[in-house]
Amino acid sequence: MHVSTFDRYQQGTSLIHRLDPRVKVVLTLLFIVSNVLLLDGAWIAFGAAWLVLLVSNRAAHFSFGYLFKRSFIALPFALAAITVIFVQPGTPLASWSWGSRTITISDAGVIRFASIVIRSWLSVQAAILLTATTQFPDLMHALRHLRVPAILIAIISFMYRYLFVLVDEAMRLLRAREARSARLVADGKHGGTVFWRARVTGSMVGQLFVRSFERSDKVYNAMLARGYRGQLLTMNPHVMQQPDWLFLALGFGLIAALQVIGRLL
Amino acid sequence: MPIVHESDLLSQRPSANGRIQPTLEVSSLSFAYPDGHEALHGVNFVIGAGEKVALVGPNGAGKSTLMLHLNGLLHGHGALAVAGLPIVKENLPLIRSKVGMVFQNPDDQLFSPTVFDDVAFGPLHMGYPEAEVRQRVSRALAQVDMANFEERLSHHLSIGQKKRVAIATVLSMDPEILVLDEPSAGLDPRARRSLINLLRDLPLTMLVSTHDMLLVQELFPRMIVMDEGRVVADGETAVLLQDVTFLEAHGLEMPVVGNR
DSSP: OOOOTTOOOOOOOSHHHHSOHHHHHHHHHHHHHHHHHSOTTOHHHHHHHHHHHHHHHHHTTOOHHHHHHHHGGGHHHHGGGGGHHHHSOSOEEEEEEETTEEEEEEHHHHHHHHHHHHHHHHHHHHHHHHHHHSOHHHHHHHHHHTTOOHHHHHHHHHHHHHHHHHHHHHHHHHHHHHHHOOOSSSSSOOSOOHHHHHHHHHHHHHHHHHHHHHHHHHHHHHHHHTTOOSOOOOOOOOOOOHHHHHHHHHHHHHHHHHHHHHHHO | OOOOOOOTHHHHOOOTTSOOOOSEEEEEEEEEOTTSOEEEEEEEEEEOTTOEEEEEOOTTSSHHHHHHHTTTSSOOEEEEEETTEEOOGGGHHHHHHHEEEEOSOHHHHOOSSBHHHHHHHHHHHHTOOHHHHHHHHHHHHHHTTOTTOTTSBGGGSOHHHHHHHHHHHHHTTOOSEEEEESTTTTOOHHHHHHHHHHHHHOOSEEEEEOSOHHHHHHHOSEEEEEETTEEEEEEEHHHHTTOHHHHHHTTOOOOOOSOO
16 A cells, blocks of 8 residues: 655656756745745745746746645644734734724734735645655754764654654554444444544554554664664765756846845835 | 674685585574573584575464574574574674675564665665765665666555565575565565566565465475474475375475465
8 A cells, every 4th residue: 555645746757857956945944044044024036036936946847736735734824924914013904802802903914914825835845846746764864964963863754764664554453343343223422432433543553653663663663773873874875966056046036036036115 | 893804714614624604504503582492402413504494383382582593683592504604792893794684574673764875774784884884885785676666655665665665675685595484475476476577586585484385386485494493394385285295294385286
């Protein structure tokens, strides 16, 4: 059984796919930082940043909708910023009151909220583009080159490897439950009380945890058996080529330009 | 941290009385789990270089526990030696490079994102330089017929492919002895057949734990039968497989021949 739900990588041979993963990681991070640094209401700069994304998307041979569709996944998280609409001081646009309490929407608040949503939306698109054009192991190699602590990389790598195994296991448990969730007559009453079902679900989660725990023991044994002694070693096959340096410089330039646009226009 | 490698002379070195050391020597090995369950009672056997030996017995006979001793993952009472090297703490790094242990579930054995990373894991931790590691990886993958799979992600492989890669992960370490736990479990007939061919063609000393009696009959001239933590028989497969009463007493079956 294959679970590719988490695999965001899209096979390809475009310039973006072939770039050194370090370049992509660095530029993506810089792009995100640049988005954060843009001032509220810097609409032209936001538009320009989006344009950069669209061009990169095109260069990676993805359709226009590719990034666009996937980017909405992050919108619910941006809602966490909704309070700024009400607390930001500025010209009131509307207000409601219940007794002694008053809630006011200010123009500065709306602008800030819109800016936050756009910033996170742009940043998420950049991250999606990164993961869609870079194989996961390459990403890990890039992080290693960029001096991210080895233990963090090891944890992420293991998580990635075993996420699939774990999901498979969870699906098997679910299927086993499904297979025994029979109903005698079609009177609508089946499956026991909500409380009972919650208990079943709870013990399934527990099962999953125990299984993962036991598996971690076995994996550790398998590592020891092959000479692991507390330090994870891997090989980093990437070498920066001239196009990588050029692209890196181009990216730096574009991001600097975004900042200039954001401050001057 | 690179490991200093003793030359192969050490492993081939004849002992004081001049004879060549057997590849694996287990003498009066006993082990009890922390919960008091006694899994091994005075296990003895010797495996010579080049021998292919099956380890059979019902579930809970102590086969897996025994295997975990062979490269020092568990420590019982008694003496173990691999290629003349006693299994003690100081020798563990060297022992682990000599005992190629393949666990039953390939998802436990393949823990790296890519096939290459997994096969390179052993050699890298043995301290080989990168060029050598690369060479060992491609050789090991070629041995199990999985060349060109280097960049593949482990979780995208079929079970049969995973088993092959799992074997490659220890072949790349150039072990003295291959220790496999249930290699044919869960394989469809074709994958099982190609695994059998692979095991037959590998010129290595092997100790293989299995319930697959047809596999035993076909590949292993010698078999060790374990039950309740003891070795109850150790001898020629052809002879042992004739003794129906003995097999049934230890929860085993005669392989059904004639349907092939």
